[in-house]
Amino acid sequence: MPLSDPLPRISRRVSLQWMLGAAATLATANRDASLHAADPSPIAKGYGPDPSMVTLYKPGDVWPLTLTEPQRRTTHALCDLILPADESSPSASSLGVPDFLDEWISSPYPGQAADRSLILDGLQWIDEESTRRFGKPFAALSLEQQESICQDLAPLKPAPEFKGAAIFFKRFRDLTAGGYYTTPEGSKTLGYVGNLPLASFDGPPLEALKHVGLA
Amino acid sequence: MPILSPDKLQSSYDVVIVGSGAGGGQTAYTLTMEGVKVLMLEAGRSFDVQSEVAMLQWPSQAPLRAERTPDKQYGFHDCSIHSGWEIPGEPYTNAHEDPGNQFKWWRQRMMGGRTNHWGRISLRNGPLDFKPRTHWSLGFDWPLSYDDLAPYYDKVEMLVGVFGTNEGIENSPDSSPGVLLPAPKLRVGELYAQKHGPKAGARIVSIHRAVLTQPQDAANLPAKLHPGNVKAQRILADSMRTRAPCFWATDCHRGCAIRANYDSQTVHLRPALQTGNLDILPNAMAREVTVDKTGKATGVTFIDKTTGREGHVRGRAVVLAASSMESVRLLLNSKSNLFPDGLANSSGKVGKYITDSVSSSLGAHIPAFEGMPIHNEDGAGGPHAYVPWTRTQQNRLGELGFPGGYHLEFTSGRQMPNLNVVSGLESRAGSETVLFGANLRKEARRFYGAQLGFGAQGTMLPNEDCYAELDPVLKDQWGIPVLRFHWKWSDFELNQVRHQQDHIRDLLEALGGKVQPKTEVDPRTAIRQGGTVIHEVGGAIMGHDPAQSVTNQWSQAWDVKNLFLADGAPFASTADKNPTLTIMALAWRMADHLLSELKQQNL
Numbered sequence: 001m002p003l004s005d006p007l008p009r010i011s012r013r014v015s016l017q018w019m020l021g022a023a024a025t026l027a028t029a030n031r032d033a034s035l036h037a038a039d040p041s042p043i044a045k046g047y048g049p050d051p052s053m054v055t056l057y058k059p060g061d062v063w064p065l066t067l068t069e070p071q072r073r074t075t076h077a078l079c080d081l082i083l084p085a086d087e088s089s090p091s092a093s094s095l096g097v098p099d100f101l102d103e104w105i106s107s108p109y110p111g112q113a114a115d116r117s118l119i120l121d122g123l124q125w126i127d128e129e130s131t132r133r134f135g136k137p138f139a140a141l142s143l144e145q146q147e148s149i150c151q152d153l154a155p156l157k158p159a160p161e162f163k164g165a166a167i168f169f170k171r172f173r174d175l176t177a178g179g180y181y182t183t184p185e186g187s188k189t190l191g192y193v194g195n196l197p198l199a200s201f202d203g204p205p206l207e208a209l210k211h212v213g214l215a
Numbered sequence: 216m217p218i219l220s221p222d223k224l225q226s227s228y229d230v231v232i233v234g235s236g237a238g239g240g241q242t243a244y245t246l247t248m249e250g251v252k253v254l255m256l257e258a259g260r261s262f263d264v265q266s267e268v269a270m271l272q273w274p275s276q277a278p279l280r281a282e283r284t285p286d287k288q289y290g291f292h293d294c295s296i297h298s299g300w301e302i303p304g305e306p307y308t309n310a311h312e313d314p315g316n317q318f319k320w321w322r323q324r325m326m327g328g329r330t331n332h333w334g335r336i337s338l339r340n341g342p343l344d345f346k347p348r349t350h351w352s353l354g355f356d357w358p359l360s361y362d363d364l365a366p367y368y369d370k371v372e373m374l375v376g377v378f379g380t381n382e383g384i385e386n387s388p389d390s391s392p393g394v395l396l397p398a399p400k401l402r403v404g405e406l407y408a409q410k411h412g413p414k415a416g417a418r419i420v421s422i423h424r425a426v427l428t429q430p431q432d433a434a435n436l437p438a439k440l441h442p443g444n445v446k447a448q449r450i451l452a453d454s455m456r457t458r459a460p461c462f463w464a465t466d467c468h469r470g471c472a473i474r475a476n477y478d479s480q481t482v483h484l485r486p487a488l489q490t491g492n493l494d495i496l497p498n499a500m501a502r503e504v505t506v507d508k509t510g511k512a513t514g515v516t517f518i519d520k521t522t523g524r525e526g527h528v529r530g531r532a533v534v535l536a537a538s539s540m541e542s543v544r545l546l547l548n549s550k551s552n553l554f555p556d557g558l559a560n561s562s563g564k565v566g567k568y569i570t571d572s573v574s575s576s577l578g579a580h581i582p583a584f585e586g587m588p589i590h591n592e593d594g595a596g597g598p599h600a601y602v603p604w605t606r607t608q609q610n611r612l613g614e615l616g617f618p619g620g621y622h623l624e625f626t627s628g629r630q631m632p633n634l635n636v637v638s639g640l641e642s643r644a645g646s647e648t649v650l651f652g653a654n655l656r657k658e659a660r661r662f663y664g665a666q667l668g669f670g671a672q673g674t675m676l677p678n679e680d681c682y683a684e685l686d687p688v689l690k691d692q693w694g695i696p697v698l699r700f701h702w703k704w705s706d707f708e709l710n711q712v713r714h715q716q717d718h719i720r721d722l723l724e725a726l727g728g729k730v731q732p733k734t735e736v737d738p739r740t741a742i743r744q745g746g747t748v749i750h751e752v753g754g755a756i757m758g759h760d761p762a763q764s765v766t767n768q769w770s771q772a773w774d775v776k777n778l779f780l781a782d783g784a785p786f787a788s789t790a791d792k793n794p795t796l797t798i799m800a801l802a803w804r805m806a807d808h809l810l811s812e813l814k815q816q817n818l
Binding site: 046047048049050051052053054056057058059061062081082083084086089095096100103104107109110111112150153154155156157166169170173174175177178179181182183184186187189190191192193194195196197198199200201202203204205207208209211212213214 | 260266267268269271272273274275276277278279280281282283284285286287291292294296297298299302303399400401402403406407410461462463464465469583584586587588589590591592593594595629630631632633634635636637638641646647648649650651652653655656659660663664
């Protein structure tokens, strides 16, 4: 009966404190995804038309993850080749991006069905190609060896024999980058510093105005 | 116990309102503050804005990075439940197969209706918008003028809390002094467009949005809004004091747990419930307005969705605010011996003259924004600026090939990244390979926030080809006949979209933008499909003539004097302004009229 509650008087200070507390809770929430690779669920269901919007979800909470252990190892390696750690940024795998990719391709919704076959086929292709070239699956290769394969997939106009795998690589890159930059930590490496309650909005700083010739 | 189950209903109410959104909310507020006993039926469930909206959750904390799915069609954190273009068990149909001749219908089955999900853009219709026949020899003049509605715009803006500036632009009216809250500072992209836009004939000013930029003036506004009504003043002052001003984070479409922006529960239903005069029955799908032998409305038959059982509630007057098309459907389904073609339909105009905002958009990469110094520009959870229509004079001379005009809304800035944040990166960076590793990081950072787009929303005057009727066969899961839509753009809309595309292109190029695609777009593909702006209005239009319209200027049905409409259905046209503010102003004016009719025993 939300509407019948007695009316609480929320001062600005209290509401800001409350929201900052909520922000801190969100930032430190458990982000460990379950790492088991369940069998594909033929009856996986979506979250329905009325899911709790405030709940903090992680991949696997709503429908089971379905990548096998070898597929997960390849996903993990490819994610970290696309976004490795550097001196100021965490790696894709440390932000749970492989779990997100698993969630994405395990989705019960029609919008992800095409990606599921594209990515599962692509993971298989890249392991076979790794074995053909270097005698080991992708995750077991050296960084140089991994890069040499990806260099062949990266051209927007790839050689004919890499055409199919290049489509996979581009999509995998898009999802990896999207999965990375939509985390709190990843968004900061992009330069997004919002989602933070403030007491006032002061407009653009002087250096931003100077950047576009307005100051 | 103001939110009830069907067994707790009173035997009769003064007024029964169908729908809890902007129109229903405003009507309930105005009536209950004056002591009228009201029952509100809502087809969705109760919804607690304070505890159920996702304010600071990140996309990574939702399934699929909060991307759209058939279950959450505007994304996981959007404040919409049991909502969508398609709702299981509640179909509608289109008479034509060509998507260009189809209407898409957004329904939102939850307490507060669609006010939970909107951009809070609150622009007044201007004087010309009410008199299109007089000015452009097209459409129908509304049976009231801007001056009739202006006091109600002032009142709604004071009640709701709207920020903005008065700019003295013809047909984009100013508010009375002291009504608007201070506008927030513009973002860097908005300022840049403000400086360079005039080269393309675009004037950029602060937009008006229903977001509190400072606490509401609880000491003075209640006396202005409810003179002589001490109880109403006290309740409103209490309500205003529970609302915190914006804390400059999160998209308003998520809803607002601190009540900084407007939704129907936050502003209307809370104080209305505090009066003790409002009962709300959720999960009640209205099926039919019942009438007596004399042709007066007696109440509403509904289906309790929790049990599937039918119920009926009596009222001295009935107000439909179920959303314009749902109200149309109710009227058409309320057939009786006295009203064989549906209620209030002696003119045959129920369902006719549906209009929607004429909309198209275009975006560009703005090189000047590359490598922008990092800063937080979340701001008020939506645009701070817009491009109002300033070519009224040109239009008056008939130079443009379409009536009315359009305004432009910004999509810009360093917003919270979504899953598609790097799409198009290679083309912007001029790279011939898919970027990964250090290059990906560098270029993603350089181009983040360097996109700028404009969406146009323009005038649509009614035509004979855009209407709804009952589908002859199909019924929904409750056995209620569903709507079938007919839709056809006229040359005026297509001419306008051509103009929109040219103008936006000029504007983006004036900002140094590299517009994609480079060639002119076919207006039939550029125009957003009917209904998809979710601004559909009409279907029970108001007018001067009972033979040509469904209601009088008070949104009171010509045929049934105790039946009123409070949503977008009575709109006689769509202006180049968003409809919600006008829905509320019309509803308040209607409710004042209803009050006086009740007092005079005229109903």
